[in-house]
Amino acid sequence: MAICKVGPFGHPSGKIGNMVFYMLNGQAVCRSKGKPGKPSLKQKANQEAMKLTMELLKPMKDFINVSFKQESAGSIKNPHNLATSYNKKQALTGEYPNIKVDYNEVILSRGTLEMAEDLKVSKGVEGLDLSWDSGIKENGAADDILMVLVSHPTKKRASTFLNAAKRADGSCFIPLDREWMMTEQMEVYVCLKSSNEKLISDSAYVGNLNGAPDSPLEKAEKMKFFAIKARFDQVAADYEKKKMDYAEGVIGTKAFRYLEKEYQVLRDKLKHLPGKPS
Known part of the structure; x- marks a missing residue:
């Protein structure tokens, strides 16, 4: 009631x-x-997109609560709502059921403060070395504060540094205290906030470290490729041996013609099959 x-x-x-x-x-x-009734294909795609977005953003809660604080102030949306809206639209790629996160397109802040240029990241001893151009072209201040987020997608975790350094520093060290952090996939993001926290910059993707694991689709494609490659190697060896016999006039049977046909089909399929090692 x-x-x-x-x-x-x-x-x-x-x-x-x-x-x-x-x-x-x-x-x-x-x-x-x-x-609810049985979901349509479009509904399934939307559900998968939302699931991936939630998995991406959940470990980033502490960062997002600060980075979207000003934009959400005075609206009916909270910081997490804004982050979800931006990234569900911008940071996903592919078609259902093969939707995945494009880490280069992830958005973790929106603002008018000038972002630093020439951002670089590399692995140091027990952490990351970050550097940037500390100069200011339009709007910003030397005491603007650098916020850093290191996403660990394979572990569904994130390392958050809300006061990593000042703009004027030009570089900083980001400590990572877990041994696995230095070997697992890392996606690094930064933004700048003013010292009074009233202004913030757009977030910037600094880069990937340690690569990224294969998606379920990529794993399936590789398994299929290697299975067909194994069959092709077996058929090719048999074909080459019997082709020599055929050239000497020893055989000319229907079985040989079938073998030759399978050899040609497998050879052509491997040329265009996804999953081939790069």
Whole structure:
């Protein structure tokens, strides 16, 4: 049962039929309740995209709460809502069921503060060495603060440094205290915030370290390639041996023609099959 506290023309609160009414951040919200039907292909794609976005952003909560704080202020959206909206649209690539994260397109802040240029990252001893151009062309200050986020996708974790250095420093060291951090996939992002935290820059992708593991699709393609390659090697050896016999006039059978046909089909398939080692 729903209640209208301000009369019949006010916003209800509660359940009416299969609809639930409530207030969220000062806004009246209505959602349906009940068992959903079988999802369409488009719905499945949307669900997969949302799942990937949530998995990406969940470890980044501490960073996002600061980086999107100013943009979310005074709106009905919180920092996580903004990060989800940006990255679900911008940071995913591919078609369902092969959607994946494009780490180069991840957005972790939006703002007008000037971002540093010539960003570089490399592995140091027990951590990362970051450097950047400390100069200012338009708007910014020497005491702007560098925020750093290191994403560890294979572990579904992130390392957050909200006050890593000042713009004027031009470089800093990011300590990583777990042994696996230095060998697993790392995606590095930074942004700058003013010392009074009223201004922030767009985030910047600094780069990848240690590469990235194969996706399920890429693993399946490689397994298929190597299975066909193994069959081709077996057929090719048999074909070359019997071709010599055929040239000497020893055989000219239907079995040889079938073997020759399989050899040609497998050879042509391997030329265009995905999953070939680079």
